[in-house]
Amino acid sequence: MKRTLLASAAFAIATATGGDASAQAVQGLYVGAGAGITWLSQTNASVFPPDSANLSTPSDHFQRKWEVGFAGVLSVGYGLGFGLRGELEGFYRTSEAASGLAFNRGATSGTANTYGLMANILYDIPLGGLAPAVIPYIGAGLGYAWTDWSDVGGRAGTAGIDLDGSDGTWAFQGILGLAVPIASVPGLAVTAEYRYFGTFDNPEISGRVSDAATGAGRGVNVPVATSSHSALLGVRYNYGRSAAPVAAAAVAPAPARTFLVFFDWNRADLTARARQIIGEAAQARSRQQVTRIEVNGHTDTSGSARYNQGLSERRAAAVAAELVRLGVPRGEIVTRGFGQSQLLVATPDNVREPQNRRVEIVLR
Template sequence: MKKLVIAGAIALAPFAVQAQTQDTYVPFEGFYIAGGGGAVWALSSNPGVTTYTGWLAGGKLGYDFLGPRVDLEVGYGRIGNNVFFPGSAVSGSSGQLNVMANAYYDFLPLQRFTPYIGVGAGVAFVDSNQPLGSTQFAWQAMAGLTYHIDSSWAVGVEARYMGTTNPSINTPTGTVYSQNHTIAALAGIAFKFGAPTVAPPPPPAAAPPSFMVFFDWDRSNLSAQALNTIKQAAAAYKTKGNARITATGHTDTSGPEAYNMALSLRRANTVKDALVREGVPATAIAVIGRGEAGLLVKTADGVREPQNRRVEIVIQ
C-alpha cells in the first residue's frame, strides 16, 4: 500500500499592509505574523485506498515590501484514509509537518483588496516509522486575496497546491513509496507591526468676523443701532492689522429689481462711509450691491421682510 500524506502548509493571510488609524488605510513596509487553516485533499493514492477531506493549520513570520513579500512558515495537517496497519505510522490517517520559505507578489498593494501569487520551498516531515519521519523536499504554489481591515489587521483566503518527493514507510507487506500531492483551501488572519500614527485632521478654519447692519424699508440711512454695529466692525478690523472688508448690500423683494439693485448699493456705500469715519481706510473696503439676491429669509416677490434689508460686513 502507498502511504497517504498531506501538505501541511497553512493558510496565511498575507500582508501588504498599510499605516493608519482605526478608520484609515495607509501603506507601509514592515514585519507581520499570520496564522490560519483550512481543508486539504490528496491528489494521489493507490487503487483501493480511499482518502478523506483533511485539515491543516499553521503560522508565519514575514516581511512585507509593499509588492514583494517573504515569510517563513510552519504548518501541520492530517488526512484520513481507509488503511490500517497496526503499529504502523499509517493507521486510518497520515500527517505531515512542513517548514517552508515563501516568496509572494501582491498586486495592488496600496488597495484594501490585494490579490497575490506565491511560491515556496522547504522540508516536509511525513509520517513514517522513522524517528523524525520521512524527511522530504517540499514545494508549493499559492494564489489568494487579502482584505486589509486597517493598517495592522488583514484577513485572506488562499488556494494552494503542494508536492513533495516520494516518502516511504515500512508496512507488514514491505516498504511502500508514494507520490504526495495535495490541494488546499485556506483562510487566515495577519497582524502587521509598526503601523504609524496618522495625525488628526487640523481643526476647521475659523469663519472670518462678520457683522450685520439693518435698514428701514426703502431707506439707506443708519440707525443708532446700525452705527454701533459699524463701530464694532471697525474695532475688529483694527485688531487684525492688514485686513480687507467687504460690505455687501441687500434688499427685500418689494419694489422693482433694478431699483432694489441700486438701493442695495446705496446701503453698502453708506456703511463704507461710516467705516471710514471710524478710521478704516477707504482702500481696504470693497462695496457690492446684490439687490434681491441672497435673501436671508426666503420670501415671495413683493414681501417686505426686515431681515432682508441689510448690509453684511465681512472682515478677511
C-alpha cells in the first residue's frame, strides 16, 4: 500500500509539466483546512522484553483495535504553475480504543493521538470542459509525526499492561482530492480528500507490565502501528483571485444620421433655416460618438454641369464653415461636391428643382 500510493503520486507529479498551464486551479498563496474521520490500523505486537518476569501473564503478545476517530488538518501553500503547488501542513488524528486483546484477553481502554508536520506537493489535474466546475488533484507528502498513547492497557488475571508515552518518527502520506470552486466567491473552493498516512518505522511506546498479586513489574516497549485511512471535507481559499472579467457586449455602431440643408436657386449663402439645421447637426454630433462628418454639396439640373460642380462645392464649404463656427473640429469634416450627378428628385435637364439644391450633412 505504501509503495503503490507513493509511486502513483510521484508519477503524476513527475509528468505534471506536460499539462496546460492555463488549467492550473490554484495560483499564488492559499490556505486550507479540513476535518473528517480516520481509521487507525490495529496494533499486533510482541511486548519487549519478552521475559514474563514471573508474572501470571499467559502471553507476551499485545493487540489493540481502534474505533473510527477524528482527523483535522491546517495548511498553507503556494501555486507554482502548470497545476503544481506546494504546501506545509499541520495535522492531528485521534482514536479511542475498541474491543481488542491484551495478553490475548479482552480489554478496552485508552486513546491514540498522532500529530505532526508535513510538506506536500500536489498536482491539479485539468479536465478540459469540466474545469473549473470540478478539479481533481493528487499529491504526496513527507514529514515528521509524533505518536502518543494515553492510558492504553488491559488485564489478564492479575497481570496487567499499561502503555502511556510518545515517540516520533519520519512519516509519509498519499492524497487524492477533489476541489469544487465557489463561483460567487473568487478563490474559495470546497474540497473532499482521501489520505493514506504511515510512518517509515513503527514508533515504540513505553509502558509497564505488572502483577497485582505479587507487586512485581517491569518496563516494556511496544512497537505500535501508525498507518491510517482518512476521509476529509474542507475549504481552501486562494488569495488574490478575482472574478473572470465578463466580456463586454460589442456595441453596435450608431447608424449614420443625415441632415439636409436647402439653398435658393443659384445661391451658396445660408438662410436662417439652413443655419438652424446646421446647429441641430452640431448638437447631434456632441451627443453621439462621431468619427467623421461628411458634407456633400448638390445642385439641380439648371445650368451647365461644370458650373453646377463648382456651385455644389461652394455650398459644401459654406456648411462646413458654419459647423466649425459652432465648435466642430475642422479635422472631422470631409467636404465634397457632386454637382448635378446625384439628384434627390429625378428631373430632365435645365429644371429648377428645390429638393435637389441641397447639402447633406452625414454624421458617421
